[in-house]
Amino acid sequence: MKRIVRIPAAFFTLCIFIVGLGLCSPLFGETGEPAFFENLSTVRPSDGGALSVKSSDGRRQLCDSHGQPVQLRGMSTHGLQWYPQILNDNAFRTLSQDWGSNVIRLAMYVTERGYSVNPEIRDRVVEGIKLAIKHDMYVIVDWHVLTPGNPSAPEYAGAMDFFKGIAAEFPNNPSIIYELCNEPNDNAPGVSNDEDGWAMVKEYAEPIIAMLRKGGNENCIIVGNPNWCQRPDLCIENPILDTNTLYAFHFYSGTHKENEYVWSKIQTAFDAGLPLFCSEWGTSSASGDGGPFFDEANAWISFMNRNKISWCNWSLTNKNEVSGVFLPYQNGISEPTSLDPGTAAVWPLESLSLSGEYARARIKGIAYRPIIRAEPEPVEHDEEGYPEIPSDFEDSTRQGWDWFASSGVQSRLSIEKIRGSSALSWYTEYSESKLQDAWGDAPRLICQNAIIYREKSRYLTFDLYLEPKRVTKGKLSIVLALAPPSLGYWAQAAKNVEVTFTGKKAAKIGSDGLYHVRAVFDLKDLRDDKKLGPDDEIRDVTIIIVNDESDFSGKMYLDNVQLSLKRK
Incomplete structure (x- = not known):
């Protein structure tokens, strides 16, 4: 219940007088930014030494080797299986010196083609640790649990x-913080969003903590909690009995707003004195796209900065998503920013995304003053219609098909006649340079929230027509992805459909100048041994047309998307 308290006007006069004398902190800094956003002190391993969790102001929080409360502010990498290029000396020097970061988080995915199938990714973590130590930053070693959501699942063994x-390899190194499980969640096999779910996470974490302590490692440890690290309040009554353990929380400012559900759970944990660490937050919605939502992010950052809660922003990538801090490839708009800034050790502001400019300012403790950017011309698509599969486009609408938010191609989508049939069409031109993200310049179409089930069908098929303006080499690879909730909202067909333009296996071009590709995907053959049951909702269908060293530019047409009993 809110209480209204009337304060005499004389009190405000007194406060203004005291602020003028410098006896208390003003609400805003000299630039008009809230004072707790600017010129924040930074403690590094060279002066802060080994971190620990100690009591201060009635709660336990992160402290330096002198027992003084500290705040770490920095960045998280994206998945190191996808974006290892950030692991270079120039990048780490830039983050430390130009951005003012005193921490970096190394996100090592275990699944999604990560450590569980490619253990050599560990070498990238070691490389990142060494770079962080060299450039005087604390470093979080993140065992990135995501899909499945139970950290005790076999994939995380x-x-x-x-x-x-x-x-x-780094015994009791004062620069290292261990993060044992990124985001426990209910992706099967998952953990529930309640006390039982937290008990499962705790049961996983405690033996690892005991092993580290027995080996003489007193490093701080971050432990996740249910519902994608949004329930640290569940840890209050059943804490881990370790003096140097902190509890993670994550938020994305477009989804998780001030005083709403997630905020309230974190506020409860904070009020109970639980030591907290925000090891991941973004300016977008939880999907990584949408926004950016800076006003909402400001509320979170003011809360964290006022209370010396450490944080890492997601993420150091040029992937085409709002939360990425570098410019991505955007057809006809921008080439991707290199993850190596060069020996000058500066990424120019023009090479940063909107989120990147914002994150740099908030880490650095300077006023956020975004540069002026050219606004792209708006694109008018044909009528969207309703999500529908089969999709034959004969009603002259897109039947729910649209660009995926992070698609490298965002050209006009229109309905045109091709070989006597209505089809969805668009123009594609791939980047002239080889991108770090193979999907970065690919057209990526999605039919979202089409309520369909596999039932007795085994295949998903469609027709793709290519009308090249130019193509003299290479090939294209067509990828199919689905979003069944039962499979963690991601399932990718194990085999792609390839279109080769040269050599003995070259596709044939018709007399009308079109290549015709009949794409057939086996829904019983999914990557990572995933199984799509007949009663499992498919939900979203995504088609990605990835460039493989071709020089293709021209129009593409999609038609006759459907589920099928037989390969045809």
Whole structure:
């Protein structure tokens, strides 16, 4: 219940007088920014030494080797299986010196083609640790649990050995913080969003903590909690009995707003004195896209900065998503920013995304003054219609098909006649340079929230027509992805459909100048051994047409998207 308290006007006069004398902090800094956004002190390993969790002002929080409360502010990498290029000396020097970061988080995915199938990714973590130490930053070693959501799932069986190995290579190193499980969640096999779910996470974490402590490693440890690290309040009554453990929370400012559900759970944990660390936050919606939502982010950052809660922003990538801090490839608009800024050790502001400019200012503790950017011309598509599969486009609408938010191509979508049939059409031109993200310049179409089920069907098929303005080499690779909730909202067909333009296997071009590709995907053959049951909702259908060293430019047409009993 809110209480209204009337304060005499004389009190405000007194406050103004005291602020004028410098006896208390003003609400706003000299630039008009809230004072707690600017010129924040930065503690580094060279002066802060080994971190620990101690009591201060009635709650436990992160402190330096002198027992003084500290705040770490910095960036998280994206998945190191996808964006290892950030692991270079120039980038780490830039983050430390130009951005003012005193921490970096190394996100090592375990699934999604990460450590569980490619253990050599550990070498990238080691490389990142060494770079962080060299450039005087604390470094978070993140065992990136995401899909599935239970950190004790078989896919994560290597956690104990992984942390034991890193601790042996960097014994009790004062720069290192261990993050044991990124985001426990209900993706099957998952953990529930309640006390039982937290008990499962705790049961996973405690043996690893005991192993680290037995080995003499007193490093701070971050432990996640249910619902994608949005329930640290569940840890209050059943805490981990370790003096140097902190509890993670994550937020994305477009989804998680001030005083709403997630905020309230974190506020409850904070009020209970629980030591917190925001190891991941973004300016977008939780999907990584939408926004950016800076006003909403300001509320979170003011809360964290006032209370010396450490944080890492997501993420150091030129992937075409709002939360990425570097410019991505955008057809006809921009080439992707290199993750190596060069020996000058500066990424020009023009090379940063909107989120990148904002994150740099908030880490650095300077006023956020975005540069003026040219606004892209608006694109008018044909009528969207309703999500519908089969999609034959004969009603002259797009039947729900649209560009995926992070598609490198965002050209006009229109309905045109092709070989006597209505089809969805668009123009594509791939980047002239090889991108770090193979999907970065690919047209990526999605039919979202089409309520369909596999039932007895085995295949998803469609027709793709290519009308080249230019093509003399290479090939294209067509990828199919689905979003079944039962499979963690991501399932990718194991085999792509390839279109080759040269050599003995070259596709044939028709007398009308069109290549015709009949794309057939087996829904019983999915990557990572995922199984799509007949009663499982498919939900979203995404088609990605990835460039493989071709020089293709021209129009593409999609038609006759449907589920099928037989390959045809």
